[in-house]
Every structure is written in C-alpha cells, then in structure tokens.
Amino acid sequence: MTPALASAAMPLLRLMDAEAAHGLALRALALGLAGRDEAPDPPSLAIRAMGLSFRNPIGLAAGFDKDAVAVLPLLRLGFGFVEAGTVTPRPQPGNPRPRLFRLTEDRAVINRMGFNNAGLEACLARLAALPRPLPGVLGANVGVNKEGADPERDYPMLCRALAPHADYVTINISSPNTPGLRDLQGEERLAAILAAVDPPGLGRPVLVKLAPDLAEEALGPVVEVCVRAGVAGLIVSNTTLARPASLRSPHRGEAGGLSGAPLFGPSTEMLRRAHRLARGRLVLIGAGGVASGAEAYAKIRAGASLVQLYTGFAYGGPALIGRIKRELAECLARDGFARVSDAVGVES
Numbered sequence: 340m341t342p343a344l345a346s347a348a349m350p351l352l353r354l355m356d357a358e359a360a361h362g363l364a365l366r367a368l369a370l371g372l373a374g375r376d377e378a379p380d381p382p383s384l385a386i387r388a389m390g391l392s393f394r395n396p397i398g399l400a401a402g403f404d405k406d407a408v409a410v411l412p413l414l415r416l417g418f419g420f421v422e423a424g425t426v427t428p429r430p431q432p433g434n435p436r437p438r439l440f441r442l443t444e445d446r447a448v449i450n451r452m453g454f455n456n457a458g459l460e461a462c463l464a465r466l467a468a469l470p471r472p473l474p475g476v477l478g479a480n481v482g483v484n485k486e487g488a489d490p491e492r493d494y495p496m497l498c499r500a501l502a503p504h505a506d507y508v509t510i511n512i513s514s515p516n517t518p519g520l521r522d523l524q525g526e527e528r529l530a531a532i533l534a535a536v537d538p539p540g541l542g543r544p545v546l547v548k549l550a551p552d553l554a555e556e557a558l559g560p561v562v563e564v565c566v567r568a569g570v571a572g573l574i575v576s577n578t579t580l581a582r583p584a585s586l587r588s589p590h591r592g593e594a595g596g597l598s599g600a601p602l603f604g605p606s607t608e609m610l611r612r613a614h615r616l617a618r619g620r621l622v623l624i625g626a627g628g629v630a631s632g633a634e635a636y637a638k639i640r641a642g643a644s645l646v647q648l649y650t651g652f653a654y655g656g657p658a659l660i661g662r663i664k665r666e667l668a669e670c671l672a673r674d675g676f677a678r679v680s681d682a683v684g685v686e687s
Contacts (some may be wrong), residue, residue, distance in 0.1 A: 368409035376417035381668035390543035400647035401480035424480030430458035442588035451595030455686030466504035479505035512653035513550035513577035533568035544571035553575035571572020599650035603628025614642025
C-alpha cells in the first residue's frame, strides 16, 4: 500500500471515536499497512542541526506514538525525524475517557490525554529492538508521572536511560494535562531541572518543549536559562489552553490542549520572538498548525530549522508528508534559496 492509498482511508477513520481511530491507525502503521514513501527527498531539504543530519526538516511531534510502537514505519512514510513519547518513569493510564476530541470544522483537536503511556521500561525495550541505522532521526520526549513525581530526580533519570537509544531527548514541561507541569517553566525551577539533567554531559542534544501560553515576558528568561545550561534547542510550541473566538466546533468548550490550525498564528509568533531572543544560540523546532508546505515554510522563515506535525498529519494522513516536502521545496526554489538553512529566520 502507498501513503496515498492509506490516506484515502482517513474519512473512514473519522467515522470512529477519535481515540479509537488513533489506536487503529497506530496498529496499522506498526503492521506496515500505510506503505512507504520511496521518492528521494529534494536535496534542498537536507539540513544539519544540533549536530545531527536530517534528510528533510519535517518531523512527527510527540504524542502520536507515545510508546514507540511504530517508529520505523513512521520514518518510512518520509518523515525526516520522529519524536516518540511522552514517556514517564512508570506506566500510567492517563485521564478518564473521552479525552480526545476532533474539532473538524476548525481543523483542530482538543486532548486531555494526561501522559497515558506504558512507562519507561516498555519504551526502552522497543527502542533497543529497532534495527539500526534508522532511515531518519529519532527523538524521545520525557515527562513526569501525575503522582509521586520529583522532576529534579525523574527528568535526569529518564534522559540518561533514553539517551543511548535516541538521537535527541526532549524535556516536556508544557503539557496542560498534568497538574503543575507548566509551573516547571519558571526560571528557577527550570534551571534546577536542567542542572540535574546536565545536558552537556548527556552525550545527546537536549531540547525543552514550551507552552504557547507562556507569558511574553517569561520567554527571554527561559531562553537564557536554556542557553546557560547547554540545551541544544527549543520546541515552540505545545498545545494551548486558549480558545479563540473563531472556533466553530461543538467540542470547542472541552477541557484540554488545543492543537491544529487555530494554533498556527500564536505559535509562529512565539517562534519568531524566540528566534530573536536566542540569536542563533539555540536550534528551534516549530510546531503548531502545520498542514502544508507553505505553513512549514512560514515556520522556517520565522526561525525554525525543523518543523513538527501532529494534528495536520492526523487529518491529512500519510500522503500529507510527501505533499508538504514537495511544496516546501517549491517555496525555497521560488524565493531563490538553495537549501532550507538559507531561509531560517529571514522574517524574524
């Protein structure tokens, strides 16, 4: 099966409950039923960032494959990188169902999953079993359990455990669905966590994933804390608690984090501010509302070296990846850029 044929099944999946459809899609991916993209990537899309080589800058954000059950099939769809997780030290069921809602009219999703995952031990076993080398870059996203968490203990332990099996590790302090997690974005608390993690001593690039709802005046201190700690980059951004007045779906009032098209504007503006503040000292990954090559290109022009999808992929299916790459290459060529890196931050 090709990615295009797999995408043709998306309307059928949308007839199912959102979480059930997601589970079915993951099982199909794990079985290789979504096919693979055999087309070579345009040379202009290759980029080196954080000391890693990416065949293209389009990645899958954490949250889609929480337990690393489909890493290889996802990379074979054409992603330049895949971020597994969020992984917590111990297994946890997450929040009660229903906890995942399609806002179809808004091309958006609201989730309050609550870091449901099988825990570190299960994830490590799957990552260790992957055939190497992989056809792309692998990231691991880590978080803390809802109960019994000690961030200064748990994040370093998770990072050390996963670093031998991943190309980079992301510290998630920005999910809105674990009580108190976003408080860890405070300057002093974040500095203490990063000191415990010791990014330069980990042997892998460490990223920090931020919330789009972070106060504007707080972004500068967070950037400086990350630079001082030796963090390689930031992911801008996670889901938002905001509810734009433009939302039309009957699910718009559900609690949880909003992702998808309504997040594109605010997350891109935050990305632009982060690029100005970082002044080349941090690699930025742009996430939030990307569903086309033009939107990926806008993130890159705003300061992102790499771009992540989630909701756009959930709606568009496997065929979306190839389409975004083709459109992005066309945007670069149209504007006279020989490679992605030439366009990073030209509009910040």
